[in-house]
Amino acid sequence: MLQIGKQLTPEQRLSKAVVDIMGSPKYIALAGILMIGDRKIINDPLEKGGCDTACTNGKHEWYYRDFIEKLNDAELRFLVLHENYHKLYKHLTTWKHLVQDDAERSNVAMDMVINTKLVADNEDGFATMSGELEKGCYDEKYEGWDTARVYHDLPNKEKRGKGGGKGSGSLPDGFDIHDHKGADELTPEEKKELARDLDEAIRQGAMVAGKTGSGGSRELGDLLKPQIDWKQVLREFITTTCRGKDYSTWNRPNRRFIGQNIYMPSGISEKVDELVLAIDTSGSIGTRELNIFLSEVKGICDTVKPDTVRILYWDTQVCADEEYKQHEVANIVQSTKPDGGGGTMVECVPQYMAEKSIKPQACIVLTDGYLGGDWGAWTCPILWCIIDNDVVPSVGKYVHVKSYDL
Numbered sequence: 001m002l003q004i005g006k007q008l009t010p011e012q013r014l015s016k017a018v019v020d021i022m023g024s025p026k027y028i029a030l031a032g033i034l035m036i037g038d039r040k041i042i043n044d045p046l047e048k049g050g051c052d053t054a055c056t057n058g059k060h061e062w063y064y065r066d067f068i069e070k071l072n073d074a075e076l077r078f079l080v081l082h083e084n085y086h087k088l089y090k091h092l093t094t095w096k097h098l099v100q101d102d103a104e105r106s107n108v109a110m111d112m113v114i115n116t117k118l119v120a121d122n123e124d125g126f127a128t129m130s131g132e133l134e135k136g137c138y139d140e141k142y143e144g145w146d147t148a149r150v151y152h153d154l155p156n157k158e159k160r161g162k163g164g165g166k167g168s169g170s171l172p173d174g175f176d177i178h179d180h181k182g183a184d185e186l187t188p189e190e191k192k193e194l195a196r197d198l199d200e201a202i203r204q205g206a207m208v209a210g211k212t213g214s215g216g217s218r219e220l221g222d223l224l225k226p227q228i229d230w231k232q233v234l235r236e237f238i239t240t241t242c243r244g245k246d247y248s249t250w251n252r253p254n255r256r257f258i259g260q261n262i263y264m265p266s267g268i269s270e271k272v273d274e275l276v277l278a279i280d281t282s283g284s285i286g287t288r289e290l291n292i293f294l295s296e297v298k299g300i301c302d303t304v305k306p307d308t309v310r311i312l313y314w315d316t317q318v319c320a321d322e323e324y325k326q327h328e329v330a331n332i333v334q335s336t337k338p339d340g341g342g343g344t345m346v347e348c349v350p351q352y353m354a355e356k357s358i359k360p361q362a363c364i365v366l367t368d369g370y371l372g373g374d375w376g377a378w379t380c381p382i383l384w385c386i387i388d389n390d391v392v393p394s395v396g397k398y399v400h401v402k403s404y405d406l
Helices: 001-006 010-023 028-034 073-088 096-101 103-120 131-136 147-153 182-183 188-212 219-221 230-242 287-304 326-335 347-355
Strands: 038-040 054-056 059-064 274-280 308-314 318-325 362-367 382-387 399-400
Touching: 001 219, 010 028, 010 038, 054 073, 059 073, 073 103, 073 131, 073 188, 096 103, 096 147, 096 362, 103 147, 131 274, 219 347, 230 287, 230 362, 230 382, 230 399, 274 287, 287 318, 287 326, 308 326, 308 347, 318 347, 347 362
Parallel strands: 038 059, 274 308, 274 362, 362 382, 382 399
Antiparallel strands: 054 059, 308 318
């Protein structure tokens, strides 16, 4: 097989590797993932704007010609699987906050998750992490771990050696490049379409795996866990945070129980002064999504009855500040006028609130999650409603929302 493979061009060998993977019973469920995006052989190394091994931006894949020629067929299948598992796990969007915190450690964590799985799944030699791939990130200790758990187990910047030498304070080298910049440069519509295509490919793959008994059904099913009812999360957040039912917050002890030597939290004030809605106007949140979101908030406010609902439209700055008193909330959907459309820097919102002395009891941020900076420094409870993106915020509570499920 190796001899035959060597007679093919790199382009032909890459195509053959994809066909082999699709035809393998244990990877037949990945067919949809393998068909997403373009797959190209490139001639330029990293120093000339290409890459020295392989690369993905979460949608497309690139393979360096000279590197491909060094791999046998099983190694090439491993490499193709590795790149496509980055796509399957949505690594370049889901763990963006880890990349912003420590890019090197997060990239190693992603590779550890994939490589330990592929090595464990390929004891038959179908795909091997050998030869040029041996330098990749691997530690059997991490088999079955998710990216976040691996990330927090790896040495942080302070513990790592400056020279990158081997040892307990260093990180291993990977054999591919994660094109985070390229992922960020996808247009909002491309990001939305990619998320939808990946979800559909995972859904179809789970069905195929289940029907054929080929394996992978459970794993793919885990990636498609039923979406949490965002409306219920929104309602619970507003009512508990603003109506004193969140007993994780301790103010003065409840005096009714002090005489019995029982100390209970008194909760937050029953009076709801102000609720802030911070709405991202830079990305894929259209009029339809905005109207549905505001309609739901309005319905909840009919029960909670805050004195003020403030809407802050933002991109790289707060572009509009709308204030609605209790009697005006009924017309919030018809009255609001979205503004903005530049970049995405959510830290501008807490900065603006501090400058204007806006001190709400809670803030809800509606965003597509593709941020150009960090998650901001907040001084109030916060709930992120993230549209069409599985990214996990580094602060506050969150719920993921699929626009096509609205």
